[in-house]
Amino acid sequence: MIGEIIAIGDELTSGRIANTTSAFAARELFAAGHEIYAMHTIGDTPDLIGEALKRAISRVDFVIVTGGLGSTSDDLTNEAVAEALDRPPTLNEEILEKIRSQLQGTGKKQSALEKLAWLPEGAEVLNAGERMAGYMLVHESTPVFFLPGVPAQARILLIDYVLPRLLNWQDSNNNHFRLRVYRTIGLPEYEINRRLSGLEQQDHVTIGYYPVNSEVHVSLTVAGNSEINPDPLFREADHHIRQALGAHIYGTGQDTLALVVGKLLQKNNLQLSVAESCTGGLIGSMITGVPGSSNWFAGGVIAYSNHLKEVLLNIDHDLLAGHGAVSGPVARAMAARLADRIGSRISISVTGIAGPDGGTEKKPVGTVYIGFFFNNKVQDTLYHFKGNRKEIQALTAQTALDTVRRALLAL
Amino acid sequence: MIGEIIAIGDELTSGRIANTTSAFAARELFAAGHEIYAMHTIGDTPDLIGEALKRAISRVDFVIVTGGLGSTSDDLTNEAVAEALDRPPTLNEEILEKIRSQLQGTGKKQSALEKLAWLPEGAEVLNAGERMAGYMLVHESTPVFFLPGVPAQARILLIDYVLPRLLNWQDSNNNHFRLRVYRTIGLPEYEINRRLSGLEQQDHVTIGYYPVNSEVHVSLTVAGNSEINPDPLFREADHHIRQALGAHIYGTGQDTLALVVGKLLQKNNLQLSVAESCTGGLIGSMITGVPGSSNWFAGGVIAYSNHLKEVLLNIDHDLLAGHGAVSGPVARAMAARLADRIGSRISISVTGIAGPDGGTEKKPVGTVYIGFFFNNKVQDTLYHFKGNRKEIQALTAQTALDTVRRALLAL
Structure with a gap:
């Protein structure tokens, strides 16, 4: 299906907050086989919201609107929708009840939050969780999804509600589409490009390259049709890519390096420990961002100063x-x-110069040593990373995790 | 002046690349006293490019277009502009000469790059530097700026060429614009809204609220005119906001909590240490993301497991x-x-349940204790945070940093 995304908020048009939600939504929709016709970012301006919404409904298959659903006076999305689509605000008892129960005993006034319960006529609330809900409207046969502007909430609603609904909605003619995203580390984009150039010539096959920090994500899309079954083509291309990129592929889809390393550690019944200097806790933070990480992570030391x-x-x-x-x-x-x-069998360490200061001629900014202890053997590797402070820290952390991954793959 | 930004590129509508250039441009334009009416992101689709461009020219004072100016076959901006605005492609001798001199001796063919020299009729090239140029068109009295999609290049052109041109263009009535952003922590948006409701009624004053994770950023905009000097109004409103929000304001503009805490530590000649359980290194990572943090941060322990x-x-x-x-x-x-x-005078610790598992009836997910040692006194505070795992970890880290900030402010 073809869709349009409209993000609303003065904080976006003033550039104060980067609109990460639209890019995330576009990526997820694309990965699920949809196309984005256009994305718009507009301020809390009812006329413009209404105009953009009506134009989108008239020309694409679905619309996603984010932002402006909050309880403060500058949140105007619901009013704009009510006006533009001629759907008067209607009190939603389910949401009102939720607000009442949340405020019970807190001494807070209900009136301030009651605004959240007034939705345009015909709105179907999308989640019954305890946090702010999104809703869906079907207008002139086009599904329109309204999500909160807060990225974390919008993401959950998108994955848990919007994508499944679109899948149901989808015309069965589009089921000849196969997509996989390969997440790679350790090869530059041009080298991956070179290794996959044969595949790019093939009919029905599209390869995309997306550098993301130190990683390159490679997408494989196979578009069949009513005569051509995409599955054999897809299997063949998948095989080609795996042969060409080998262990540089650490995962597919939404895998993260920390998640993949965690699974390998758990499978081998190991608990990793970390000694971080220039990354200051970033490696531990990436690992413990994964639910269940206490099963494969012991902890460690942020040895930032020499004294420590x-x-x-x-x-x-x-x-x-x-x-x-x-x-x-x-x-x-x-x-x-x-x-x-601490009696750990596996431990990784990093020490380096993240900059902008501290570099010398012999050890310029970006000089990083990664130490690795595993099964009573210890090694170190020297790297020269490029970038600003945060980029060097991120590259160091990614490379440290990849060191662990490769050692465990080799078992 | 009021403007619109149009970003072009399939890599943006597929969500593979986040459109950071538009947000940067919006921020710089806003800071220079302009307003952004809308921002659009569209694929390399000539019809849609033309349509968006014509609509923008008809309704705003200036337009900025980024992307699609390159030499490959999917760069279609110039063709789209030529068609939509009826300005046939014209060979620009200055750019052609530049391409020739750059290719001299490299053995590369000129033809591949010659595309760069064909600009819509009336285009004025914006820079004579060695990298790809942008250009400006005046169409129906509206200046339209075309910039490369590569963020670093677009940024240079925006700062060095677009902003000065707009300043010249600008009606002098618009130089009466003042803006400040206050970064707050510890108050929910509706409470800030309530405390500032008086200010919102005032003429010429606009207040915006932008929740960012556990923080709320509050923007104050005062728009005067040729009769009304904005400065006294701005000073008064600034005073009002600082009185109403007090120490909940931790900084202004682009300040981060870690930066503000770092400055306070350095001013008091202290080196912070951290003992992190449920945040797994996130606090250390936030602190060491700030350049120069070795001046105020010793390091610490990621005490994730009980054993550690x-x-x-x-x-x-x-x-x-x-x-x-x-x-x-x-x-x-x-x-x-x-x-x-480690012989540290100031140390912060966190231990809690980030979820999704591990909660009990007595200690549900989100239960966090923050311990604080300072000048031989130690205290602990219990928090109940809401959200998913990453949100709880982020809230915990922010609150820990804020604990340090408030203790140092009280000195």
Whole structure:
């Protein structure tokens, strides 16, 4: 199906907040086989909201509207919809009840939040959870989804409600479409491009390349039709891609490197520990962002200062003074000493110069050593990363996780 | 002036690349006193490009178009403009010369890049630098700026060419615009709304509310005119907001909580340490994302497992067994023991249940204790956060940083 996305909020048109929700929605819709005709970002301006909405309804198969559903006076989406589509505001008892029960005992006034319960006529509430709901309207046979502007809430509603509804809605003619996204690490885009160039010439097959920080995500789309079954073509192309990219593919779809590493650790009954200097906790934060990570993650030390490297990791003062904190011997010692102290079989460490200051001629900004202790063996690897401070930290953390992944794959 | 931004590229409508350029442009334009009526993101579709462009020219004072200016076959902006505005492609000798001189000796063919030199009739090239140029057209008295889609290039052109041209163009009546953004933590949006409701009634004053994770950013805009000086109104409104929100305002503009906490620590000559359980390194990661953080951050322990709490923080086994890892006494011990071990005067700890599993009736998901050790005193505070795993982790980290901020403000 072909859709349009309308994001609403003065905070977006003033550029104060980047509109990440529209890009996320577009990506998820694209991955589910839909096309986005256009995305719009407009302020809390009822006339313009109404105009954009009516134009979209007239020309595409579905519309997603985000933002402006809140309880404050500058949230005007519902009013704009009511006016533009001639659907007067109607009190939704379900939402009103939810607001009442949430406010019970808090001493807060209901009136301030009651605005949330007035929805355009015909609105079907999309979630019965405790947080702010979205809703769906069918106008002139076009489904229109209204989601909160807060990215985390919009994302949940999109995945749990919008995509399944669209799937039901979808014309069965479109079922000749196959898509897979491969998540790769460690190869530059041009090299992946070179390895897959043969595949790109094939009819019905489309390959997309999307660099995302240190990763490249590769999409494979096979579009069949009523005469051509896409499945054999898809299997063949999938095989080709896996052969060409090998272990650089760490996952597919919405897999994250932290999730994949977690699964491998759990499968091998291992608990990872981390000794982080220049990443300051980022590796641990990525790992513990995954639900259930206590099954495969012990914790570790943020050894940011040299003092902490000595006190918490027992790194010899002489070793630090002799080689410098950013060195292979210190990286090895960090991983090995941590593993030793806490009785861990697998431990990763990072020490480097994230910048913008602290670089020298011999060790410029981006110099990073990654230490890795596993089954009583310890190694270190030197990297030269490019980018600003946050990019270097992110590259370091990704590379550390990938070091663990490759070691466990090799078992 | 009032403008519209049109971003072009299939990579944007597929959501593969987030459109950061439009948000950047909006922010810079807004800061320069302009208003953005709408922003659009559309694919490399000539009809739609032409339609969006014509509509924008008819209704706003200026238009900015980014993307689709490159040399490959899917770059269609120039063709679309030529067609929609009836301005036939014209060979620009200046650009052709530049291409020739750049290709000299490289062995590359000119033909592949010659496309770059064909611009719609009336185009004025915006930069004579060595990288790809942008151009400007004046159509029906409306200036339209065309910029490359690569963010870094678009940004340079915007700052160096577009903003100065608009300033020249601008009616002098618009130089009466003042803006400030206040970043707040600890108050819900509706409560801020309530406290500022008086201000909202005032002429010339506009207040915006932008919830960002656990924070609410409040924007104050004062628009004067040739008769009304905005400065006294702005000072008065600023005073009103600061009185109403007090220490909930942690900064203005692009300040982050980690940056503000860092400055306070440095001013007081303190080095913070962290003992993180449920946040797994997120607090350390936020702090060390700020350049120069080694001046105010020592590091700490990611005490994710109970074993690590015992081994690295010397928490008594009996204390953990008696109260549970998620408890006030354990939070206090984590902060105090870490400070003791490393000789730190200030230490923050967090222990809680981020979910989705692990909750009990007595300690549901979202239960978090924050421990704080400062100048030989230790305290703990219990919180009940709502949200998914990542939201609870983010709320916990923000609240921990805010605990440090408030203690240092009180000195």
